[in-house]
Amino acid sequence: MDTSVSSELDELGDTTPLPGLTLYDLLDPSTSSKEQNLESDDNSGADTDNKRGYVVKKESSTTTNELLNAPGQKKAQTVRILENKRLTAPMGTALKNMLEGSVRVVTTPTKTSSATDIKILNKLQTKPLNAFGNAPVKIGSTTIAAPTTSPKNIGGVKTAIKISDGKVLYLQKSTLPVVSVTTDRSAPTSSNIRHAILPKGVTPSGTPTMKNNASNSSSLTVRGLTTVETSKPTGQSLNAVATNESSSSGLLKSPSADAASIPVATKIQVVRTADGKLIKLNQGSPPVLLNAKPATLGVRTSVSSTQAAIPTAILSNNSNKLMNKPTAQVIIKGPLKQLPAGASLRPVINNSSSSSSSSSNSNNATTSTSSSTIASATIATSAGSSMPTGKMLVQSSTGKQIVVASRNIIKLSPKPSTSTTSNTNTTAGGLHAIQLPGKSGLQYVRVLPNNNSSSNEIKTSPQKVSLGRPRTTSNNNSSTVSVSNTTKIVMKTTGGSIVPLPSMQTLVPRRAPGATSNAAYTKPLSNSSSLDAARKHRLSDINVQLKQLTSDNVTDSGSPEAKKARYVIAMPHTSMTSATGSATSTASTSQKHMQKLIGARVPQVKRVPVQGANMTGSNSNTTTRKVYNLVTKSDANGVKYMICNKGGEGKPRTVFNTTMRRGYTLADTKLRRPLALAAQQARLKQMKPHQQRQIVAQVKQRQLQLQKQQQSTITKPQQQQQILKSTASQDTKIAVPSKPLFDVLKPPQMPVPVTGAAAALDALGGSRRKHCNCSKSQCLKLYCDCFANGEFCQDCTCKDCFNNLDYEVKRERAIRSCLERNPSAFKPKITAPNSGDMRLHNKGCNCKRSGCLKNYCECYEAKIPCSTMCKCVGCRNMEDRPDVDMDSMDSLADVKLQANKVKDLNGTYIQDNRSNVYLTDDVIEATIMCMISRIVTHEKQNLPIEETEREVIEELGESLNQIITFAKEKNDTFHTDDHKTTAA
């Protein structure tokens, strides 16, 4: 399948946004020579947890772009998108669905089967594998099971594993195809046990039931495991983070299973092998092994579980047969069988939930393996020597097997979900829309052919991995991500923003030395080989770091580099914070800070109502549902794009009556209003490829800007505390800046094109503010409004424009330069300190001659009054008052202007100071005294300061009114006298 944009547009044609599915992670144990460090790490559980995910000891400052462009770079890209978690309006429904965890999975009609598609890029392993029981079980390079029995085994077969909550898991190596792991909260009684057959020493965790195919002699079946703690004598919890995530991650709990019978599913973070090594099963994410989540793995399956639906990783063949399965299965197969030559390399890792699913399209032969089990995964592990290190065999339910590098498997996030319904639909264009429990939107996944033949890895199939994962923070946002071993990714939002993601790393602000809380938004500083860096910079790492961000006990264990986040596309989750009642978001923190900066004064100006502005004060939580279709696409240059289709909220538009100058369009998210996703998609379809790329790149631009902003936002200690506080309450929720990233990523909100400003419409149909006309700045300076707004120049009349994808390097350099000069360069200039507050210019204007009554003035242009932040001279752009209309003020201004322009005898204008006649010292003093009198009166009455302030201002207004009236009268007299004089 070609990954043309057009086809992707078709995919995007499905308008229903998916719940926050995000590209979560790539499971890459094999590549982690660095992970070996972790494996051998015998540190305490806390340390282990802290270090989780910090696989990379040496960070590379190499930008993603560079990495992606590195020749021969075929590593699967790990991208994490922290989506904006705002709920779509109506919030009630969306939030409810989200909280309930309902997820609907829909597949595109073009494909016979629906499946989240994962492109397997690795070489095919043709070697037969040893039986599972005879060889170490490996996933990737990680050995999850050793052939030898450990002293902990019970009867030489079972291994008792104590989990963090006191449960005991018995891991038993069995020759039987299915191994059961039982968990018992108190004792290894058989009654209250869940079975999973695991090799000794292997402690799978909170993962979907992994059941091998019947054909497989040796397999792992892990059901409903909770966070697993090895029975290491140290007793140190290896999974500190995961322990309390059961509610949020809700991995395995099936709807039918009650809490008593089924332990709360949690995710395994670390597993200790028989040889005593600690194996990191995943990085900060609940998913085990394949990272497949129990509930949600099954596309099209409706999983009803009190626990949150888990992200699903689906490896499916092009037919996507498994997608139609109502069940979510992840099968891990032990021995790898020799694949027949030419055999289809389309592995399917299908996760199906046994829960009550109402999937309408269950065409799959695969059925849920167990009623209670949430999901099963079929994965052929590289058994012993037969399987190359870092490879695993993935077998579909149809029996097809493929050897893949584990790093090419995208790990889905363990998003818990409580809803029980899931629907699957098939959309045209091969796009599969899935709805996950707890998600009100749809996630689209798609199988795309791998066109990159230059990869040194054998491509198993022309498939592309499209994985989405619900975030741990519930949201309505969904994202479809297609990941392939491409060099460049572009994210495109249906909102009209398309961002190239090749240099996602660059989007992450540099991490300040010693900074901890903002580590997630930092990028590595050090330079290293592109290959290593690319591999290192994985979403999983980010996940861990983000998770770490949520922890107050962030330590500096390991190298400082270890904590640097990579490839973070932070998606603020404001909605969830409010939905969950968690702490305030970063944005609110920032707003508070801004409010402090501007002081108590909060102008109540209503002189120029902003049309379309969401002044209802509705929180930003309620609006966003997005679908991020991260589909790699290669252009002529080999640049691949990840299209992020933001649904729900749609393309934002500026609601201003007039066009806004630079900076305003990024401002208040409340000003953005949703645009029908379908309309956006339709517009996008109409776009030409280069236009689409442009838009995609814009998203990146905005991401970069927002990342920078977010970094600066969270640097303040109190803000960090707030973040930590909020995130701590959210368990697995990742602390991300509350300001929705994709609000920023959105195209600037422009006035709805009412007239023939069609030219102002951007490619996505959204109104485009205007077109720049830069001639000397190359559109790479803030002079250029397009650049300043994070947009690419489109249909502009600029000269020598570098503000496009063709000059991305220069562009990014320019962006950095701007940010170096002013970290807030791309921040919104106009923001509202609090919801419902009057917007204010953050920096204030500096007008000298315009009186702030011309569009030269940014405040005036933004239709907001000048504030104390302004340094303007002769400002007349002041707050409006009910009793003083601006017309009067304008009249006064006119009087002044007229008075100042008095022709002398030669006919030239001379300065006339009569305008100052009205504002004598006495008048001013009297006015001030009146105001002071108000203050004194109020103080005596102990009235609120707000009221005092209000009345003082009113007093001032009244005084000005009188002055104006007087001035007008005098002016009339003046003109009359002047006329009489002239006549005389």
Next chain:
DNA sequence: GAGTTTGAAACT
């Protein structure tokens, strides 16, 4: 449309 004005951005 050309020229002027203006103020933010950039520079020194």
Next chain:
DNA sequence: CAGTTTCAAACTC
């Protein structure tokens, strides 16, 4: 940080 220059939009004619 202040002053100057550059720049592009806003404005005027």
